[in-house]
Amino acid sequence: MSSTPFSQGLAAGAIRSGASLLYAGLGEVLVERAGMVNLGLEGTMLTGACFGFIATARSGSPYLGLVAAGITGGAFNLLFGFLVVTRRASQLASGLTLLFFAYGLTALLGDPYGGVRINGLGQFNIPLLARIPWLGPVLFYGDALTFAMVPCAVVVWWVLYHTRWGLALRTVGESREAAYAAGLNPQRIQYEALFVGGVLGGIGGAHITLAVAGNWVEEVTAGRGFIAVALVIFACWQPLRIIAGALLFGGAIALQLQLQARNADISPFLLQMLPYVLTLLVLLWSGRKRVFQMPEGLKEVFEGTS
Amino acid sequence: MIDVAESAIPRRRPVLRQLAELPVAVETARFIAALIVALLAFSVLLLLQSRNPIPTLRDMFSSTLGSTYGLSEVGVKMIPLLLCALAVAVPAWLGLVNVGGEGQLYFGAWLASWPALTFTHLPEIAMLPFMLVFGMIGGALWALVPAVLRARGLMNETISTLLLNYVAILFVQYFVFGPWKDPASANFPQSREFPAAANLPTFGGTRLHAGIIIAVVAAAILFFVWRRTRWGYEMRAVGGNWEAARRAGIPIATYTIVALLVGGALAGIAGFGEVSAIQGRLTPTLSPGYGYIGFLVSWLAGHNPLTIILMSFLLAVLTAGGDSLQINQNLPFASVNLLMALTLFVVLAQRSRRRAMA
Numbered sequence: 001m002s003s004t005p006f007s008q009g010l011a012a013g014a015i016r017s018g019a020s021l022l023y024a025g026l027g028e029v030l031v032e033r034a035g036m037v038n039l040g041l042e043g044t045m046l047t048g049a050c051f052g053f054i055a056t057a058r059s060g061s062p063y064l065g066l067v068a069a070g071i072t073g074g075a076f077n078l079l080f081g082f083l084v085v086t087r088r089a090s091q092l093a094s095g096l097t098l099l100f101f102a103y104g105l106t107a108l109l110g111d112p113y114g115g116v117r118i119n120g121l122g123q124f125n126i127p128l129l130a131r132i133p134w135l136g137p138v139l140f141y142g143d144a145l146t147f148a149m150v151p152c153a154v155v156v157w158w159v160l161y162h163t164r165w166g167l168a169l170r171t172v173g174e175s176r177e178a179a180y181a182a183g184l185n186p187q188r189i190q191y192e193a194l195f196v197g198g199v200l201g202g203i204g205g206a207h208i209t210l211a212v213a214g215n216w217v218e219e220v221t222a223g224r225g226f227i228a229v230a231l232v233i234f235a236c237w238q239p240l241r242i243i244a245g246a247l248l249f250g251g252a253i254a255l256q257l258q259l260q261a262r263n264a265d266i267s268p269f270l271l272q273m274l275p276y277v278l279t280l281l282v283l284l285w286s287g288r289k290r291v292f293q294m295p296e297g298l299k300e301v302f303e304g305t306s
Numbered sequence: 307m308i309d310v311a312e313s314a315i316p317r318r319r320p321v322l323r324q325l326a327e328l329p330v331a332v333e334t335a336r337f338i339a340a341l342i343v344a345l346l347a348f349s350v351l352l353l354l355q356s357r358n359p360i361p362t363l364r365d366m367f368s369s370t371l372g373s374t375y376g377l378s379e380v381g382v383k384m385i386p387l388l389l390c391a392l393a394v395a396v397p398a399w400l401g402l403v404n405v406g407g408e409g410q411l412y413f414g415a416w417l418a419s420w421p422a423l424t425f426t427h428l429p430e431i432a433m434l435p436f437m438l439v440f441g442m443i444g445g446a447l448w449a450l451v452p453a454v455l456r457a458r459g460l461m462n463e464t465i466s467t468l469l470l471n472y473v474a475i476l477f478v479q480y481f482v483f484g485p486w487k488d489p490a491s492a493n494f495p496q497s498r499e500f501p502a503a504a505n506l507p508t509f510g511g512t513r514l515h516a517g518i519i520i521a522v523v524a525a526a527i528l529f530f531v532w533r534r535t536r537w538g539y540e541m542r543a544v545g546g547n548w549e550a551a552r553r554a555g556i557p558i559a560t561y562t563i564v565a566l567l568v569g570g571a572l573a574g575i576a577g578f579g580e581v582s583a584i585q586g587r588l589t590p591t592l593s594p595g596y597g598y599i600g601f602l603v604s605w606l607a608g609h610n611p612l613t614i615i616l617m618s619f620l621l622a623v624l625t626a627g628g629d630s631l632q633i634n635q636n637l638p639f640a641s642v643n644l645l646m647a648l649t650l651f652v653v654l655a656q657r658s659r660r661r662a663m664a
Contacts, residue, residue, distance in 0.1 A: 039405075039468075079651075082655065083651070083654050083655060087654065087655050087656075089654040089655065090605060090654070092403060092405070092464070092601075092605075093601070093602060093605040093606075093650075093654060094654055096405075096598055096601055096602055097602060097647050097650040097651055097654060098647065098651075099598070100595070100598070100599075100602075100643040100644075100646055100647040100650070101643070101644060101647035101648070101651065103595075103640050103643040103644075103647075104640055104641050104642065104643030104644025104645070104646070104647055105351075105644050107638040107639075107640030107641050107643070107644075108351065108355070108637065108638060108640075108641040108644060109355075111637075111638050218638065218640055219640075222472075223469075223472045226465075226468050226469060226472075227469070229465065229468075230465050230469060233462075233465065267480050267483070267484055269476045269477070269479045269480035269483060269484075270476070270480055272476050273472070273473045273476045273477070276469045276470070276472045276473050277473060279469055280461075280466060280469055280470070283461055283465065283466075284455065284460060284461055302403070302462050302464060
């Protein structure tokens with residue numbers, strides 16, 4: 001680590017730490033565009049992180065682990081869907097309830113896997129390109145998920161703006177009544193958005209245990225899910241802007257790790273505040289215009305009436 | 307369904323029937339029904355892990371409702387839950403969402419610790435009020451930034467209070483690992499022990515402390531303010547119809563700031579209680595999520611301070627039961643979150659206010 005220049009380590013770290021935020025953020029964009037706020041995203045990620053790890057430890061394949069993480073993340077979000085779509089329960093309370101559900105479930109099921117080591121997601125070079133000075137090791141060395149970051153964001157963007165399903169989803173997010181009047185089935189679309197969002201959130205969580213940490217500890221996601229919710233606001237609910245946001249917020253995490261690795265004379269606890277404080281500052285700086293870009297269906301959630 | 311004509315004429319009805327129609331009784335019955343379902347689901351999960359659920363549940367009962375000491379431990383957990391729930395309720399009257407109870411608790415605890423560690427020779431009569439006030443100021447300070455940003459329409463308080471929770475916990479960690487670390491405790495991150503004058507009095511041999519009185523009195527005062535004063539009326543007006551309240555000239559920005567500061571101060575009292583009476587020093591593990599559980603308590607109680615007292619008791623039973631899981635059954639403490647979440651899940655699923663469309 002100490003042989004690579006600081007800027008290079010920081011850039012590579014921003015991608016590595018930003019990956020989990022990107023996938024979770026893209027998932028939450030779909031959910032929020034369909035008119036819901038899942039504060040339990042932290043729980044979705046935690047579920048994916050835990051089940052992804054268990055599946056990898058059992059099967060030996062991190063790719064099977066990713067599949068398990070995606071399915072359990074999606075299933076987890078369907079529970080949220082049952083509460084807020086079918087039963088019309090409060091979204092914020094439901095999200096927090098599911099967060100506790102994930103804390104408890106993963107603590108219980110993950111307990112036997114505490115000290116287990118796994119073969120996580122392998123890192124590899126892209127031939128030739130990886131030899132470009134400075135840029136090569138940053139952009140062309142990584143794991144399957146870091147390479148898929150930009151393509152995945154583009155796919156979500158394309159689905160959201162260039163498919164019928166995407167249009168239907170955005171309509172539901174603006175007005176359920178209008179969507180219903182247009183012959184759509186709002187409930188079904190919200191469930192679908194939640195499932196796809198949960199798959200992405202679970203995969204994002206799994207990146208933490210399978211590629212970054214390499215082991216399982218309770219609450220391994222450490223608030224990343226909440227940062228991802230903030231990231232969606234920062235990105236104005238636009239999938240492509242999630243890329244920039246994930247790199248920025250990932251960069252804050254990476255900066256903290258880089259300074260720590262270089263024995264900077266700052267307490268690690270103060271450094272760990274960085275991502276949260278930076279997230280707040282960025283949201284503040286990016287200002288109130290966000291409110292106008294918020295899907296109509298979300299406003300009542302944030303005003304505490306739903 | 308209450309018939310208008312019937313409700314207009316006072317008529318004697320059987321007492322039991324009247325009790326059963328009280329909203330509080332309905333809430334409690336729902337909660338207990340949900341708890342039974344959750345206990346069954348939890349038992350199935352334990353069985354799947356090839357653990358025997360019977361002794362687990364028996365221990366949980368005997369260590370909470372089944373003994374005097376157990377009940378006192380429920381009271382111990384109820385204090386921070388009640389205060390953190392009130393911290394959510396006051397802003398919620400205006401339609402504000404304070405998810406920052408956890409951070410406000412930690413920062414209040416930090417500031418309340420300062421006099422205890424600095425002026426070690428103060429007598430109890432001066433020390434405790436000093437710490438209480440500092441705890442309140444600390445909690446309020448932690449809510450100040452989200453409050454001002456919200457009042458000026460710059461940032462939604464949901465996200466800002468949530469993110470600040472992590473900052474407050476790290477802040478306390480910084481102090482107990484750094485400047486305030488007890489030199490005598492080799493590897494344990496904690497501050498020096500407070501002087502005896504800084505410990506809130508407890509009730510005969512238990513850990514139940516005077517904070518319970520503060521918390522219940524606070525709930526009673528807030529109920530009065532909510533129901534019987536102009537402030538409460540105006541706050542409910544803002545929460546009911548923001549635009550109409552603004553046109554009626556109610557100073558919404560002022561109420562926003564004050565409500566969030568009062569909320570923060572209440573959570574700060576919870577932090578003060580934990581360091582003063584339970585830990586006797588500042589530690590980085592003050593709360594197993596009281597701020598978040600408090601949010602759910604307040605929401606379950608419809609932000610009604612009196613109902614909050616009851617709901618915080620019920621959730622305190624679950625939280626106290628978590629200790630027995632860890633101690634007697636060798637389960638991770640966090641698994642009690644599962645039981646709590648299952649209960650809340652059933653409660654939330656019961657409460658459909660209106661059927662979904664189509």
